[in-house]
């Protein structure tokens with residue numbers, strides 16, 4: 179061919195700043211783009227073979243080689259796929275790749291960050307110029323009689339084409355890295371990026387560092403190699419390093435191929451058959467666990483998993499794992515990795531994956547996903563919505579199925595999976611509808627029950643109230659009282675529980691969640707007869723209210739005197755459910771500057787008229803020690819409900835010592 183020189187309709191002054199802006203954070207994606215192109219070139223040839231268009235030699239074995247040279251600062255991408263003829267280079271590279279990149283950049287140059295397309299798909303071959311000053315292509319088409327072509331371009335604006343020297347079918351792309359991008363020719367950096375994007379690509383990828391010192395072989399290794407020589411075809415590439423390709427392409431699914439590679443010669447750095455692509459019936463428990471460890475580097479075993487496998491009406495495969503929670507930090511943080519035909523796109527794409535599912539760990543491969551559209555377009559895409567609904571449905575089906583047929587495990591996992599389920603109910607109405615009958619709660623005996631079950635068992639004493647505990651230790655006094663009275667309570671210790679119960683109340687107005695320390699219902703009290711008894715109680719209340727307010731120097735303290743059945747209880751604090759929830763909300767939203775009192779006086783000091791100490795105070799209100807007893811009673815009541823603040827604690831301890839000294843007198 180004649181040497182050809184041309185100019186690409188791209189103005190470097192415009193395009194580079196745009197590319198830089200676009201790819202600034204992850205310009206490593208050129209690895210993915212060039213390896214994807216290589217993989218596509220192989221897939222195309224495989225298709226031609228299946229169609230009978232091309233007959234490949236028996237020893238043909240598809241592969242992609244990535245060769246870095248830290249000394250030359252180059253990276254080569256070599257495939258033995260379809261290759262390109264001169265005309266094809268003109269069409270696909272000079273026109274399509276370049277105009278494609280220009281159109282793409284033009285479309286997105288004014289967009290804000292939110293408008294980014296997922297994983298910057300669409301730049302393709304052109305992304306090489308992000309990191310390289312000069313790019314060359316050497317290619318030989320599969321077609322009979324094709325001649326090899328050499329193409330090169332500096333800066334991506336002008337190109338030169340001439341006859342090439344490549345003698346084997348396929349394409350070799352060489353990047354001469356620019357000064358800012360030398361890091362990518364470093365073996366570890368390059369491998370890291372390839373592993374990130376290409377771990378599961380469908381064609382074997384072999385990685386070589388052209389400058390790695392040649393290891394001295396032991397006699398044993400040399401003998402072993404000699405034995406296998408008859409099946410290894412040695413192909414010397416231009417970097418001067420021998421790369422080996424095993425002869426026998428064992429089977430289309432590559433199972434045997436991988437075994438061959440494992441036993442002899444270098445191994446591919448990717449797994450061409452990710453577990454999600456297999457049929458669930460063919461996967462073992464150990465394989466699921468191993469895949470989880472490998473992909474998420476989490477050495478805690480997952481609780482269980484869901485294998486998504488759908489061909490119609492869209493193609494979607496994936497595995498979602500329910501991780502064991504790290505209760506120590508109480509953090510819910512998952513990762514859903516999105517793939518497109520085994521090529522990694524990005525983590526946690528919220529436009530495709532329902533937000534609550536991001537608490538899980540998993541992989542989803544959806545080849546039909548439109549990727550070269552903006553994120554907001556994706557969000558409004560009906561097809562994407564269907565995908566997201568499908569995933570939600572599958573998760574809900576798995577969980578409800580487990581409840582129905584394997585309740586024992588469902589209960590065993592409940593503490594770990596319930597924050598996820600509750601979050602899902604809060605975020606997704608459809609999920610809530612599907613899950614609402616399968617929400618359970620741990621009760622005071624440590625059994626798991628549903629709200630209807632709780633209500634049925636406690637109807638008589640609790641009425642419409644559902645009592646709950648948020649802190650078993652702090653609320654133990656109240657728990658004891660409830661147990662004595664035979665009233666059950668549910669244990670709700672997670673942050674998600676407050677918004678969750680609020681939602682349940684909104685769904686059913688006959689259910690009121692009341693924390694165990696909110697109030698004493700009539701069940702705990704003796705009946706007070708109208709007349710003399712009621713009058714005495716009123717007098718006691720007035721006297722004691724005045725006394726406690728004065729002693730404690732709390733003008734607005736609410737005091738109630740009740741005839742509690744348990745005479746041992748002297749004083750307790752109750753905390754109105756409503757104002758406590760408001761206060762909790764303020765804390766949650768960091769509204770510290772606001773006055774908690776604005777939601778009403780939430781704390782009430784309850785004194786037990788049946789308790790001897792309380793009666794002693796009433797009868798000896800002017801006695802010398804009474805103020806001290808009042809203070810102590812108040813602190814004890816507080817203590818059984820929340821930790822004392824520093825100053826109060828100091829006073830409490832010194833007063834306790836004083837009281838004990840009095841006992842010795």
Ligand SMILES: Nc1ncnc2c1ncn2[C@@H]1O[C@H](COP(=O)(O)OP(=O)(O)OP(=O)(O)O)[C@@H](O)[C@H]1O
Pocket residue numbers: 211215216219257259260261262270271274275276278299300301302303304349
């Ligand atoms: N290694 C290769 N072997 C054969 N053809 C190639 C190779 N790399 C690129 N091409 C050709 O160049 C074209 C343009 O590549 P480019 O990566 O810019 O876009 P694309 O792959 O079509 O789309 P995108 O990368 O945006 O998904 C490809 O469609 C393909 O025909």
